[in-house]
Amino acid sequence: MKRYVLALGIIIFCFVSADASSLFGKVIEVNSGDVITIFNLNRPVRVRLLGVDAPEMNQAFGDVAKKHLSDLVFEKSVLVEYTGIGGDRSLTGRVLLNNADIGAQMIRDGVAWFDSSNGNRLSANDREIYQQSEQAARNEKRGLWKEDNPVAPWEFVKAEAMRRTPVAVVKENVPDAKPRRSGPVPELTNISLMAVGMNSASSQPSKPESNAWAGLSTRKNWSRFQPPGENFSVEIPEDGEHLNTTIPIAGQTIELRGYRVRDGWALYALSWFKAPTIGETDELAFKDLFKEFMDSAAEGYKIDNRSTDFKCKPPTGKNVSQNGYTGVDYDLSSCGVPLRVRMYTKVVNNERLMYIATAAYAEEDAENVTRFLKSFNIGSVKTRAH
Numbered sequence: 001m002k003r004y005v006l007a008l009g010i011i012i013f014c015f016v017s018a019d020a021s022s023l024f025g026k027v028i029e030v031n032s033g034d035v036i037t038i039f040n041l042n043r044p045v046r047v048r049l050l051g052v053d054a055p056e057m058n059q060a061f062g063d064v065a066k067k068h069l070s071d072l073v074f075e076k077s078v079l080v081e082y083t084g085i086g087g088d089r090s091l092t093g094r095v096l097l098n099n100a101d102i103g104a105q106m107i108r109d110g111v112a113w114f115d116s117s118n119g120n121r122l123s124a125n126d127r128e129i130y131q132q133s134e135q136a137a138r139n140e141k142r143g144l145w146k147e148d149n150p151v152a153p154w155e156f157v158k159a160e161a162m163r164r165t166p167v168a169v170v171k172e173n174v175p176d177a178k179p180r181r182s183g184p185v186p187e188l189t190n191i192s193l194m195a196v197g198m199n200s201a202s203s204q205p206s207k208p209e210s211n212a213w214a215g216l217s218t219r220k221n222w223s224r225f226q227p228p229g230e231n232f233s234v235e236i237p238e239d240g241e242h243l244n245t246t247i248p249i250a251g252q253t254i255e256l257r258g259y260r261v262r263d264g265w266a267l268y269a270l271s272w273f274k275a276p277t278i279g280e281t282d283e284l285a286f287k288d289l290f291k292e293f294m295d296s297a298a299e300g301y302k303i304d305n306r307s308t309d310f311k312c313k314p315p316t317g318k319n320v321s322q323n324g325y326t327g328v329d330y331d332l333s334s335c336g337v338p339l340r341v342r343m344y345t346k347v348v349n350n351e352r353l354m355y356i357a358t359a360a361y362a363e364e365d366a367e368n369v370t371r372f373l374k375s376f377n378i379g380s381v382k383t384r385a386h
Helices: 002-016 062-073 102-108 124-140 153-164 166-171 190-196 282-305 363-374
Strands: 022-030 035-040 043-049 077-085 091-097 222-225 232-237 241-249 252-263 266-276 326-331 339-348 351-361
Touching (some): 022 062, 035 077, 043 102, 062 091, 062 102, 091 102, 232 252, 232 266, 232 363, 266 363, 282 326, 282 339, 339 363, 351 363
Parallel strands (some): 043 091
Antiparallel strands (some): 022 077, 035 043, 077 091, 241 252, 266 351, 339 351
């Protein structure tokens, strides 16, 4: 049973994730010339621009860099392609606004340096763009390059450290890393990122072009979606991504199909498959699957917070059975995780049919999420031919 449940967990998470390393949010604060805070999953998430180092706030040109970044992104929706979580619990990644790289723009406008110390996490092409952007700004004497010898932020940090504790600095090498910024740190854990893939299975390779379908800038049209040959339909935004992969379960290889699409501040995902049953009841399959889900959430919280104090009473699933299919709806909003999951299942000829609808969302899209889930009809839909 455990192996079967884990496979189901893989299926849900790999289709919920828009991309294993990206998230969307509205910029609610510009902290400095290279740090912003976005609103994602109903909470603030701090983001540090990858490969960018702007003057410190107590350094000359620091306020100018901050204002310039604010002019570019404040109160706008951005995509963050993150590469990890820093020691100050902020994400580090590229920030894109309508496909424009904000980090490269800051460097090109002469308000920041290319930070080669973490530039290796950029692709070779992006790294070259960042380098060329700085060189162009230097040649044109843009922004801080109007000065003959502007002080790089990492040199400024070293000098400040030496001024405060000269003896200690002489004896030790001062790292190039910036000190942690003051002020409250937004909560950022695997729980926060779970709905967008931080804990998702990596059964599918990440593709550079996989974010192109997201389309945050405009709202999408909705229509009734029914895959050819399938006995279900649902109202969902158009222009999403169709997915197809195979997963080994109980010594067999099953075909997993799916569809996912982002509209506004919500990500909608569907997945469906047939798998061999091992005699489990529908209720037990749902119960064990959701327990695995909550165990993964608690483990992520433990890793991120060095604490086992994950206080979330698993919600009781709502019975939404219809037309001979057992159905259950789980709402995790009370746990601080804006995620809803609706599942239908039925065993036919010793095969378990499973249909899963998932929505990760911000509060402003809650009404559309309800519409999506309530429109999920199964068992009474005439199948269409391939």
